[in-house]
Amino acid sequence: MASNKDLSNQELMKSVIQRIATGPDLSKDISREEAKQSMLSILDGDISDVRSAIFLIALRMKRETTDENLGVHDAMIDSVKTLDVQTEHLVNIADPYDGFTRNIPSSAFILPVLAELGIPAISQGVETVGPKFGCTHHAIFKLLGLDVNASHENVAERISNKDIGWGYMDQKVFSPKLNNLMSLRTEIIKRPVITTIEVLANPLVSKKNHFVTGYVHKPYPPIYLNLARNAKFNTAIVIRGTEGGVIPSLRQKSNAHFYTDIQEEDQILEINPELDLNIKQDVRAVNIPESIKKKSTHDKIETKVNPMDLAKESLKHGMKALSGEEGPMADCITYGASLILNHVTNSGIKTSADEIKKVLKSGSALSRFKQI
Numbered sequence: 001m002a003s004n005k006d007l008s009n010q011e012l013m014k015s016v017i018q019r020i021a022t023g024p025d026l027s028k029d030i031s032r033e034e035a036k037q038s039m040l041s042i043l044d045g046d047i048s049d050v051r052s053a054i055f056l057i058a059l060r061m062k063r064e065t066t067d068e069n070l071g072v073h074d075a076m077i078d079s080v081k082t083l084d085v086q087t088e089h090l091v092n093i094a095d096p097y098d099g100f101t102r103n104i105p106s107s108a109f110i111l112p113v114l115a116e117l118g119i120p121a122i123s124q125g126v127e128t129v130g131p132k133f134g135c136t137h138h139a140i141f142k143l144l145g146l147d148v149n150a151s152h153e154n155v156a157e158r159i160s161n162k163d164i165g166w167g168y169m170d171q172k173v174f175s176p177k178l179n180n181l182m183s184l185r186t187e188i189i190k191r192p193v194i195t196t197i198e199v200l201a202n203p204l205v206s207k208k209n210h211f212v213t214g215y216v217h218k219p220y221p222p223i224y225l226n227l228a229r230n231a232k233f234n235t236a237i238v239i240r241g242t243e244g245g246v247i248p249s250l251r252q253k254s255n256a257h258f259y260t261d262i263q264e265e266d267q268i269l270e271i272n273p274e275l276d277l278n279i280k281q282d283v284r285a286v287n288i289p290e291s292i293k294k295k296s297t298h299d300k301i302e303t304k305v306n307p308m309d310l311a312k313e314s315l316k317h318g319m320k321a322l323s324g325e326e327g328p329m330a331d332c333i334t335y336g337a338s339l340i341l342n343h344v345t346n347s348g349i350k351t352s353a354d355e356i357k358k359v360l361k362s363g364s365a366l367s368r369f370k371q372i
Contacts, residue, residue: 009046014051016055030067030068035067037071039075043076052181053187070230072194076197076200082202083156085159085205086160087120087160089207090208091119093122094200095107097126097198098195099132102285103288106329110337111123111167112322116359117356125168126171129185131189133307134307138168140318155168200231201231213246222257233262236258237257238258247333248273250281250328253271254271256343279334279335286313286329288310292306319366323363324363334357
């Protein structure tokens with residue numbers, strides 16, 4: 001049999017599909033190199049949409065192996081434009097790219113709070129993607145007036161500026177090839193392997209890079225942490241948050257899986273919001289007000305509310321919280337930011353929470369947030 005190097009892109013994809021799309025009992029796994037070469041061919045536009053879709057959905061249906069995830073991730077890494085930045089630390093927050101639909105998003109406001117404490121931070125994402133097509137950081141920052149399509153150099157300048165210290169990077173900028181697959185992903189409907197992989201981009205590289213993301217389903221923390229190591233993140237934390245985001249429910253215990261050294265084993269932190277952070281709330285997150293109209297749809301996943309309506313509410317509540325107003329939004333910011341601050345500084349969750357609350361109460365992060 002010819003080696004992979006001897007096969008054309010079309011021949012390799014045909015061979016791969018023949019093996020991974022055979023059925024639940026007969027499908028075979030492929031190697032890391034085969035997964036990488038197949039994904040590179042898709043990103044380069046060498047493979048038809050039909051075959052690309054079959055490849056992606058077949059991997060999902062048979063369940064991706066560690067090597068397959070790593071191979072697809074290797075291909076994505078090759079497609080990502082990177083830039084070195086002159087900061088000691090950089091936190092990279094990757095909330096679900098398909099956004100939020102069940103509550104008002106709050107994690108975007110963590111960025112200026114961390115920056116106020118001397119820790120530069122960025123978030124990354126896209127304008128919109130399925131299956132939820134929810135409210136994203138892109139939508140919130142665009143409404144704020146931020147250039148959501150800023151270049152690497154412009155974002156690097158923002159995070160290096162001691163009066164700002166935060167920024168946003170869009171996939172359209174740091175990986176146009178991956179972003180070009182958006183329409184194909186909409187046609188696929190179900191989440192492909194790309195959904196897992198894409199949040200692990202590392203477009204701005206500092207001396208010490210910290211990856212932050214969320215999860216819902218139990219198998220994912222070790223998957224994310226393994227991929228974070230592959231992306232050369234110095235540390236990583238994966239938080240069990242609402243809608244798969246980085247902020248846990250305000251009214252129940254949660255946990256976070258993490259490593260603080262690439263060579264170390266994964267660890268688990270258990271958190272009780274009332275005992276550890278003195279957060280006492282009856283709601284899980286910031287509720288969507290009744291005034292926001294909901295559309296009727298048979299789709300159980302896609303958003304029933306206009307994402308821009310959620311973005312407006314998010315911006316309104318977020319800026320109030322940054323100015324010192326207490327409530328669920330401030331508690332959400334405190335919760336998420338405390339976990340990240342503790343992860344980066346190892347100062348303890350209670351001490352971290354106290355620091356975050358001081359910043360919010362002072363209103364000092366608001367001026368940073370308005371720096372657009």
